[in-house]
Structure formats: structure tokens, C-alpha cells
Amino acid sequence: MDKNTMRRRAFIAAMLLAAVPASPVLADxxxxxxxxxxxxxxxxxxxxxxxxxxxxxxxxxxxxxxxxxxxxxxxxxxxxxxxxxxxxxxxxxxxxxxxxxxxxxxxxxxxxxxxxxxxxxxxxxxxxPLTLAVAPASPIRSFGDFIQRIKAEPGRYTYTSVGVGTAMHLVGEWIMAESGGSALHVPFKGGAGPMTELLAGRVDVMIDTMTNTAPLFKSDRVRLLATTAPRGVQALPGVPSVADTLPAVVFxxxxxxxxxxxxxxxxxxxxxxxxxxxxxxxxxxxxxxxxxxxxxxxxxxxxxxxxxxxxxxxxxxxxxxxxxxx
Structure with missing residues (x-):
């Protein structure tokens, strides 16, 4: 191959490389x-x-x-x-x-x-995980008990969340759909409203994040019926999962x-x-x-x-x- 041919090929290769847009990774x-x-x-x-x-x-x-x-x-x-x-x-x-x-x-x-x-x-x-909590004096003794009650007496029991369309609300409705039971949703716009109403006995069950309920559980201010984790949570010994009763409900x-x-x-x-x-x-x-x-x-x-x-x-x-x- 003569030198002129080599130069032409090198020139063409350089032009082709210049025509290829550099990706951000190549450029930086x-x-x-x-x-x-x-x-x-x-x-x-x-x-x-x-x-x-x-x-x-x-x-x-x-x-x-x-x-x-x-x-x-x-x-x-x-x-x-x-x-x-x-x-x-x-x-x-x-x-x-x-x-x-x-x-x-x-x-x-x-x-x-x-x-x-x-x-x-x-x-x-x-x-x-989310948790389902009741007041210490609540007659609802377990998650299974809650399901039995909302199936036997549809609409009598209430659950609360921090708002319509939140994960807490949708998980509550998911539980209703899977169990065939019915409980009335009482929404709040965040804040301490759900906890205040739960402890006052004006709502039956509160669905909230473990971040909010775990300290209350550890200080015996609430009882936890279940979590929505796929299995029991190490930080909450003895608290079952919703999935133990309703296998499809995991969140x-x-x-x-x-x-x-x-x-x-x-x-x-x-x-x-x-x-x-x-x-x-x-x-x-x-x-x-x-x-x-x-x-x-x-x-x-x-x-x-x-x-x-x-x-x-x-x-x-x-x-x-x-x-x-x-």
C-alpha cells in the first residue's frame, strides 16, 4: 500500500470519527x-x-x-x-x-x-412497611379479627389515612377488595389527625407508615395488628404481615x-x-x-x-x- 493511499484512508477514518456524536460519557x-x-x-x-x-x-x-x-x-x-x-x-x-x-x-x-x-x-x-394500628383498648384483637368483623358487619368499622389516593388509603381499599369485607375510609390531610382520632376512639384502625407508628407501638400507645411487609419485620417482633392472611396484599x-x-x-x-x-x-x-x-x-x-x-x-x-x- 503506497503512502498516498494510507494518508487517504487515515483522513477518511478521522472524518468518520468526527461525524459520530460523542456521548456524554465519552465527552466527560x-x-x-x-x-x-x-x-x-x-x-x-x-x-x-x-x-x-x-x-x-x-x-x-x-x-x-x-x-x-x-x-x-x-x-x-x-x-x-x-x-x-x-x-x-x-x-x-x-x-x-x-x-x-x-x-x-x-x-x-x-x-x-x-x-x-x-x-x-x-x-x-x-x-x-405500612402498619395497621388500633388503640390499646380496642376490641379488635388481631388482623384476622378485623377481617372477620368487617365481613360480618360491613360498613360498621372505620379506618383512617392521611388522604384520598395515598398509599395508606389504597392499601386499605386493597385489603377490602381481597377480603370481601367493607370498612369506611376516614381521610385526613396529613398531620396528627389520624392518631388523635384513633386514640380518642372515633376511628377503629389507622393505616400509616412504620416510621410514625413504631415509636408509639414501642411506648404502648398503640397496638399493631399487622404490617404490609412481605414477612414479619425484625423491628416489630410478634407483629404479623397482612400477607399471612391475604397473600396478595404486599406493599x-x-x-x-x-x-x-x-x-x-x-x-x-x-x-x-x-x-x-x-x-x-x-x-x-x-x-x-x-x-x-x-x-x-x-x-x-x-x-x-x-x-x-x-x-x-x-x-x-x-x-x-x-x-x-x-
Missing amino acids: PAYPAKPIKLLVGFAAGGGSDVVARLVAKPLGERLGQAVIVENRAGDGGNIASAQVAKSEPDGYTLVLMTSGHGTNAAMRKDLPFDPIKSFSWISTVTTY ESWLGIAAPAGTPAAVVGRLNRELRAVLEMPAIRQQLVDWGGSPQASGPDAFQARVEQDIQRLRAVVAQRKIQAE
């Missing part, structure tokens, strides 16, 4: 090269916010760039999710999602993003981190690895446990599958029970 092999934003869809000081700040600092230390928590509160977390969904998929804008993402998708058809396809799923952070609230759809696989992989390492730190794990959670990292595919399953199951409950947003 040193990711991350600047601070990363972690959006939280709820106000500062709330449960999701404190978890975000707990993991942000050590995650930033492992990545070599600060992870800055920014609150974008409103619309049940959808404001933050919408902002991330339309952000550049370069790994510099993330969102701490809650399981409310699934309930929002189950209840609403007007979300400004696709609840699955608009995101690259990085990892769950922690999970929290855990969760927190996890996602990025915009199209984020390069190498970036997702790096974030997943470093987040897993953070969640293995004893101090981080213990703090999450102290807050009533179970530290739980996952692969991106497993995280996406969890969200898809939540949406599918809860949409079925919404349709079967004809639940409408207020």
Missing part, C-alpha cells in the same frame, strides 16, 4: 466534574428530606463532588420529578423519589411525564434515587455503585433503621421493576374500588 470521562443536584419533592425537614441529606454528604465524598440537596416541594412530589424528567440526562440532576410516585401514577392521568419511561432508575435507598413504602431518561449507562452504574457503598456504611444503616426503615439498595432494573409493579397493582385497586382523586 471524569464524571462527575462538577457538583450534582439532588432534588426532593417535599419541604425541608420532612422524612424524605432528612434521608436525602443523610446520604448526600457521603455520596458526594465518594464521587469527589458535592451532592447538593434542593427542595422543590409541591404536588405530591411531582414538581421535582417533572423538573428532573426534562433535565439534561448527564447525571448532574437527580431526584429522591418516594413511593408516592406510584400512587400518583395510579390515581392521575395528567402527570407531565411518563412515570416509568421519563426516568433512569438508579437504586432504592430504604423501605418502610412497602420506599425512597430511591432516579435520573432523567437517557442518562448514560456508565453514569447510572457509577451512581449505583457509590450509593450501594454508602448504604453499607454502619452509621448510615443504623440511622435509617432508627428512623423505622430498612436500608435497601437495588440494581437499576430491580428498582424500575418495583415501581412498575406498584403502579400496576395500585391502578387495579383504583379501578376495582372506583377511587377518584379529590
Whole structure:
């Protein structure tokens, strides 16, 4: 091969390479090269916010760039999710999602993003089962007893949640659908209302997160009938699962981190690895446990599958029970 032919081939190869758009990973092999934003869809000081700040600092230390928590509160977390969904998929804008993402998708058809396809799923952070609690003096002695009562006397008993369309409400209706019983839903708009009414004897059962009820259980202010975890919870010895009686009813609230759809696989992989390492730190794990959670990292595919399953199951409950947003 003569020198002119070699030069021509080298020139053509260089032109072809120049014509191929560089992916963000190729263009920025040193990711991350600047601070990363972690959006939280709820106000500062709330449960999701404190978890975000707990993991942000050590995650930033492992990545070599600060992870800055920014609150974008409103619309049940959808404001933050919408902002991330339309952000550049370069790994510099993330969102701490809650399981409310699934309930929002189950209840609403007007979300400004696709609840699955608009995101690259990085990892769950922690999970929290829901609990069914009664006042200490309640005549309802067990979850099985509760089911028997709502089947024998439909509409006599009540259960409360922090609002229509919340996970607590949908799980309550899921229990009704699977058991064939009927209890009246008494919704509150968050706050201490459910607990106040339960302890006053004006509602029979409260469905809430373990984060809120575990301290009350440990101080004997409530009795727990069951949790919605797939099996008994180590932190709540002797408390059975709803699934022991109704095998189909399994639900855990969760927190996890996602990025915009199209984020390069190498970036997702790096974030997943470093987040897993953070969640293995004893101090981080213990703090999450102290807050009533179970530290739980996952692969991106497993995280996406969890969200898809939540949406599918809860949409079925919404349709079967004809639940409408207020």
C-alpha cells in the first residue's frame, strides 16, 4: 500500500470519527466534574428530606463532588420529578423519589411525564412497611379479627389515612377488595389527625407508615395488628404481615434515587455503585433503621421493576374500588 493511499484512508477514518456524536460519557470521562443536584419533592425537614441529606454528604465524598440537596416541594412530589424528567440526562440532576410516585401514577392521568419511561432508575435507598394500628383498648384483637368483623358487619368499622389516593388509603381499599369485607375510609390531610382520632376512639384502625407508628407501638400507645411487609419485620417482633392472611396484599413504602431518561449507562452504574457503598456504611444503616426503615439498595432494573409493579397493582385497586382523586 503506497503512502498516498494510507494518508487517504487515515483522513477518511478521522472524518468518520468526527461525524459520530460523542456521548456524554465519552465527552466527560471524569464524571462527575462538577457538583450534582439532588432534588426532593417535599419541604425541608420532612422524612424524605432528612434521608436525602443523610446520604448526600457521603455520596458526594465518594464521587469527589458535592451532592447538593434542593427542595422543590409541591404536588405530591411531582414538581421535582417533572423538573428532573426534562433535565439534561448527564447525571448532574437527580431526584429522591418516594413511593408516592406510584400512587400518583395510579390515581392521575395528567402527570407531565411518563412515570416509568421519563426516568433512569438508579437504586432504592430504604423501605418502610405500612402498619395497621388500633388503640390499646380496642376490641379488635388481631388482623384476622378485623377481617372477620368487617365481613360480618360491613360498613360498621372505620379506618383512617392521611388522604384520598395515598398509599395508606389504597392499601386499605386493597385489603377490602381481597377480603370481601367493607370498612369506611376516614381521610385526613396529613398531620396528627389520624392518631388523635384513633386514640380518642372515633376511628377503629389507622393505616400509616412504620416510621410514625413504631415509636408509639414501642411506648404502648398503640397496638399493631399487622404490617404490609412481605414477612414479619425484625423491628416489630410478634407483629404479623397482612400477607399471612391475604397473600396478595404486599406493599412497602420506599425512597430511591432516579435520573432523567437517557442518562448514560456508565453514569447510572457509577451512581449505583457509590450509593450501594454508602448504604453499607454502619452509621448510615443504623440511622435509617432508627428512623423505622430498612436500608435497601437495588440494581437499576430491580428498582424500575418495583415501581412498575406498584403502579400496576395500585391502578387495579383504583379501578376495582372506583377511587377518584379529590
